[in-house]
Amino acid sequence: MTLWIVLRNLRVRALATLLTLLGVALATATALVVPLVLRSLERGAADAAQVFDLLISAKGSPTQAVLSSLYLLQPPIANLPYATYADLERDPRARLVIPLGFGDNYQGFPLLGTNTQVFELRLKPTLPPYFRLRQGRPFRSTYEAVLGARAAQATGLKVGDQFLSAHGFFATQQEAAEAREHHQEEKYRVVGLLEPTGGPWDRALLVPIQAYWEVHEEGAAQRQVTAVLFTGKRLSDVYQVAQEVNRGTQAQAVFPGQVFAQTKDVLLQGQSAYGALSLLVLFLAALLIWQGVYAQGLERRRRTALLRALGAGRGVVFGVVLLETLLEVAIGVLLGILLGWGLAALGSGLLGERLGFFLPPPLLEVGLIGRVLLLLPLGVLAALPPAIQAARESPLEYV
Amino acid sequence: MADVRLLGITQRYGEEVTLRLPDLELDWGQQVALLGPSGSGKTTLLHILAGLRLPSQGEVWVGGQDLTQLSEAQRDAYRRSTVGYLFQDFYLAEGYSALENVLLGLGVAGIRGRAAQGRAAEVLTQLGLGQRLGHAPRHLSTGERQRVALARAVAHRPRLLLADEPTAHLDRARATTALDLLTQTAASLRALLVVATHDPWVMARFPQQIELSSPPSAPVQEEAR
Structure with a gap:
């Protein structure tokens, strides 16, 4: 039931959901694409040297x-x-x-x-x-x-x-x-x-x-x-x-x-500078998530108060608010990973064309994925205060 | 013993304002109008009956359990299973369709899946909204929105149906239709219907009436018509 409500709530504010998804996806892709291409290049070059x-x-x-x-x-x-x-x-x-x-x-x-x-x-x-x-x-x-x-x-x-x-x-x-x-x-x-x-x-x-x-x-x-x-x-x-x-x-x-x-x-000395830049982009995405969570303000309070008035427990409204943000961020990150991989594959192909050899396909390593998955706890952190507030508030405030 | 009893209810707001509500004894199947001016405690009484608010003093017995002795989670469960609430401003979930609004109420009450779909569509159809299932509230007329709210309030077949100023936004013709729907639906469920109103015209349509006055509260006036 919680998921059913969450999906409808995301649909109700479709534009805001789309913007957050897009922001998270683009930030994720940005954080991934250059390291993926460079690592492909590095892997190809390392193999060529080590063989x-x-x-x-x-x-x-x-x-x-x-x-x-x-x-x-x-x-x-x-x-x-x-x-x-x-x-x-x-x-x-x-x-x-x-x-x-x-x-x-x-x-x-x-x-x-x-x-x-x-x-x-x-x-x-x-x-x-x-x-x-x-x-x-x-x-x-x-x-x-x-x-x-x-x-x-x-x-x-x-x-x-x-x-x-x-x-x-x-x-x-x-x-x-x-x-x-x-x-x-x-x-x-x-x-x-x-x-x-x-x-x-x-x-x-x-x-x-x-x-x-x-x-x-x-x-x-x-x-x-x-x-x-x-x-x-x-x-x-x-x-x-x-x-x-x-x-x-x-x-x-x-x-x-x-x-x-x-x-x-x-x-590959530019790689560490890019790593710092990609962390900054991820931080911006986290800010976007926070902004998205807080912009809902009154509307979300009315929705959760309605649930409480109908008889939903505090745990349910807490879960709904948390899951809404978490789902948004998770889908955004997933789209970003796919987008980042796709762009990296394209970039590897173009770079390989320039260098004259086929770069191996980009490899999504645990370290790289871990970096963008940081957005999930950041999303939870953003959603936690409003979720706690929703669970604590009396439905009578908004009924 | 009556199915629903309110005994010695006092509601304090801050240090100074104290609202004393009349003792009541009501049974399932009764239909009661609650009349009083603003501030007389009509909505407070409905909130107390719904388990949304605990009185500062007194006992609220519904179906053999004192709501004031229940934990919050138990009162949530009581509301899910026993209460149907028709809010004054309907309080529909915007962006949800008419059908989804009813499904939301059913889902919270633990009725899900095909059974819920079938029942929500059935209730809405009975209330004349069979062709409007997929419409969002903003695309419905005031009367239609109220019927969606009524469908949500009754779809899980509550024993206690509470309506707060159900005719506030309607003209006389529509108000008549709305009250007919409300009383017929309550009768079909054999539910206790309590309607709060400030309109003597509405009150006159109910066989049993309770009149509240501004604090200090007046004694219970209950008469059969």
């Missing part, structure tokens, strides 16, 4: 090494001699040794010379491979290619299609369009398409490293690699290898996960 245990590149800035080799955002520092890769490949402590060769592109999307061990990388041993084929198979012979999800979508290439690469590593499609030139006569044939990873390699076209060497006419003596990804049999192996590499003069070994963690705070 690789150790990155070995030419000496230079570790951040630049990660940004170029793993995030494909900057040109590589320099190349490494083939021997560095060969030594690592022969190392008995190695589980996976993956060469990386950059320098070519197709329509601005980077070609990434590598080997098939790349398809064995996993975030955790228990998880499925990080690069999973949506269609086709891994490359087997020299001029075969497997396309990242974004590269496939943007170029329109399908399994069985052929393409010619162009020379140059470009951070944007516009740079590529301006500097496009034919590079080799042998065409690549698409043999596989990858599932989206949410990481930057969605933009890549994976080809065998042999093709990279052939196209650049690097004989056995001149062969180079841009970087090497190393995964050891044991964790201690990885640290040992990193120390050994860093003792040398030509190469550096960096832990992508560590570099990501260090740069994340800089990249």
Whole structure:
């Protein structure tokens, strides 16, 4: 019965109810949307960094090494001699040794010379491979290619299609369009398409490293690699290898996960400022709820007095007043969560489009939900004084 | 022993104003008019009978229980089950339809669901509002609003029907109709009907009358016509 009355009371003051719902929903969505998008980005970027245990590149800035080799955002520092890769490949402590060769592109999307061990990388041993084929198979012979999800979508290439690469590593499609030139006569044939990873390699076209060497006419003596990804049999192996590499003069070994963690705070420094702003917005929503509760004043007193006059107990009118506000806030928060998620999904899509990879869908984490659920106790707090007043008042005041 | 008895009722308002109400003995099925000028205590008497107000002194016996000895929750329950109250200004829930206003009264009385729907529609139809079930009070005439209020007051079949100035907003023709409806409905329920009025014309229509005067109260005048 209480709910029946509450729903009708909300309907009676439909406009006020709608405004409160809208205010709460918008505040909730505002508080959620940017953290959701940033966390999607962070998750995609973190996975991309953490899937690789150790990155070995030419000496230079570790951040630049990660940004170029793993995030494909900057040109590589320099190349490494083939021997560095060969030594690592022969190392008995190695589980996976993956060469990386950059320098070519197709329509601005980077070609990434590598080997098939790349398809064995996993975030955790228990998880499925990080690069999973949506269609086709891994490359087997020299001029075969497997396309990242974004590269496939943007170029329109399908399994069985052929393409010619162009020379140059470009951070944007516009740079590529301006500097496009034919590079080799042998065409690549698409043999596989990858599932989206949410990481930057969605933009890549994976080809065998042999093709990279052939196209650049690097004989056995001149062969180079841009970087090497190393995964050891044991964790201690990885640290040992990193120390050994860093003792040398030509190469550096960096832990992508560590570099990501260090740069994340800089990249996402706006997040805490936004967190404070979203709390302010939630506070404004709480004020809106309070205003809504108190604006009803006399009208609510008349309604509750009628209930009391008809024989409803104090508990019933207390419940009606409390539930009215609580329901309003709860529906508002729920709508806000849906709206926030929808906008975040849209925002992730647009941001992914700009960055060139598919961001994972926004994930509503407990912490984020908890933040907006704060509005519920605030709503209860707002409704408590009028609810107590309604329960205490004699119906004769208004009858 | 009478079904309803008021004994030695005194109502104090602040330090100075004291209202003494006559002792009464009434039975289920009786129809009584309560006449008196403003301030004579007509509405106070109705409130006391409804369990909305406790007298400062005295006993109020209804159906074998003294309302002054009941807890507030027990008086709420008594009001839900035994009392139907027709307020002077009807006191309808604005924004609720005619049907919902009656359902509200039934719901508070613990009658819900299909049974309530059926009974609310039936009572409203009996009162000539069968075509106005979905109308909000602001879209009804004064007479129609009063009938909705009457439907709400009687739908749960109370034993005690209290009406405060039921003809105050009506012309003579409509007042006649309203009083007929009220007395017929009370008779069909075998309820005790107490109608407070300041209008001698209304009083004259009731076989039993109680006249209140301004404090100090006058003795009970009860006569059969």
